[in-house]
Amino acid sequence: MKSSYNRLIFILSLIGILVAIYVLQSFIRQSSIVCVNNGCEIVRKSLYSYPLGIPVPAFGLIGYSLLTLFTFLRTISSDRRLLYGILGISVFGVLFVSWFTFMELFIIKAVCTWCAVSAINMFIIFFLVVKIHQMEVRKK
Amino acid sequence: MKLSSESKLFIAIAVITVFIIGIGIMLMSRPAPVLERSQLLPAGSYTQGNKEAKTYLVEFSDFQCPACRSFQPQVKALVEKNKDKLVFAYRHFPLAQHPLALPAALAAEAAGEQEKFWEMHDYIFENQESLSEEILLSAPEKLGLDKEKYLKAFKDKKYQDKIDKDTSDGRKFGVDATPTFFLNGKKLDLFTSSDLSKSVEETIKNNPK
Numbered sequence: 001m002k003s004s005y006n007r008l009i010f011i012l013s014l015i016g017i018l019v020a021i022y023v024l025q026s027f028i029r030q031s032s033i034v035c036v037n038n039g040c041e042i043v044r045k046s047l048y049s050y051p052l053g054i055p056v057p058a059f060g061l062i063g064y065s066l067l068t069l070f071t072f073l074r075t076i077s078s079d080r081r082l083l084y085g086i087l088g089i090s091v092f093g094v095l096f097v098s099w100f101t102f103m104e105l106f107i108i109k110a111v112c113t114w115c116a117v118s119a120i121n122m123f124i125i126f127f128l129v130v131k132i133h134q135m136e137v138r139k140k
Numbered sequence: 141m142k143l144s145s146e147s148k149l150f151i152a153i154a155v156i157t158v159f160i161i162g163i164g165i166m167l168m169s170r171p172a173p174v175l176e177r178s179q180l181l182p183a184g185s186y187t188q189g190n191k192e193a194k195t196y197l198v199e200f201s202d203f204q205c206p207a208c209r210s211f212q213p214q215v216k217a218l219v220e221k222n223k224d225k226l227v228f229a230y231r232h233f234p235l236a237q238h239p240l241a242l243p244a245a246l247a248a249e250a251a252g253e254q255e256k257f258w259e260m261h262d263y264i265f266e267n268q269e270s271l272s273e274e275i276l277l278s279a280p281e282k283l284g285l286d287k288e289k290y291l292k293a294f295k296d297k298k299y300q301d302k303i304d305k306d307t308s309d310g311r312k313f314g315v316d317a318t319p320t321f322f323l324n325g326k327k328l329d330l331f332t333s334s335d336l337s338k339s340v341e342e343t344i345k346n347n348p349k
Contacts, residue, residue, distance in 0.1 A: 003146060007146070007149070007150075010150055010153065011153060014153065014154065014157045017157070017161075018157065018160065018161065018164075021161060021164075022164070025168065029329070030329045031329045032316060032317060032329060034316065035316070035317075037237070038235075038316070038317035038318070041316075041317045068154070071150075072147070072150045072151075072154070075143075075144060075146040075147040075150055076143070076144070076147055
């Protein structure tokens with residue numbers, strides 16, 4: 001069960017990487033993003049999509065890459081620190097996507113479909129990590 | 141080090157993902173096609189400026205879209221400043237989420253029948269925030285149109301086909317948001333609103349007259 005959760009996090013992280021790469025290339029090339037409405041374009045052109053001057057999808061790409069790496073390493077090593085690393089990244093991820101969704105809804109007043117997909121993805125990952133953590137604690 | 145079957149599975153999934161990314165990069169790095177002038181400026185399009193100018197700017201726009209309105213003064217200034225060197229065309233792309241975008245487009249075409257397309261275009265954008273059917277119906281008084289003729293064209297949706305053609309052309313050309321501008325056949329990706337003026341001025345400089 002625990003390993004299938006880890007596998008699921010790995011796959012979801014790869015999906016997160018795909019989404020982040022697609023959106024990031026649009027940010028960098030300043031090209032339009034295929035979206036269900038024009039929300040992605042409004043969000044892409046907003047200054048709030050560049051916290052500290054860094055495009056939002058870059059944060060996603062780094063976070064998801066680390067999650068991919070750490071979940072892979074967990075298939076090799078059973079070092080508990082890997083789980084805490086994953087937990088830490090997913091906590092940061094959930095806070096980050098919550099903050100950005102709040103900005104989209106109330107400040108930018110537009111929702112980018114891909115950001116919503118990524119936000120849901122990050123919440124599922126967080127939920128799965130918590131589940132794994134609970135199982136490991138119980139085992140202990 | 142001997143890898144477990146789980147590790148091997150992860151590696152296989154990662155390899156497939158990298159493969160997908162590679163295909164994606166290949167597909168997306170193809171240059172955007174340059175459209176023909178006749179495709180973007182079909183006969184019957186309303187234009188401003190010099191029809192013979194080498195530089196042509198085409199906007200796919202929605203009368204109820206706030207971003208389109210915010211670009212309007214800039215476009216107007218560009219056309220005024222470059223009357224001889226630029227031709228600008230307005231093409232319809234009314235979005236479904238704007239209930240008055242299509243009626244406004246029909247009204248603009250109905251006014252266009254009486255040579256007052258651009259006056260109507262400006263009138264609609266000026267009244268965008270309070271846009272209503274009444275505002276569209278009261279255009280004849282404001283703009284000096286033949287009321288009967290205007291109302292007939294407007295209510296009979298005489299120019300619906302033309303608007304539909306603009307919209308389907310827009311979709312074919314990759315328009316997915318409004319406003320979308322094409323400059324000499326190339327879709328512009330505008331990061332800030334001043335990018336439009338910069339791109340147009342630069343193109344005019346490279347294509348004098």
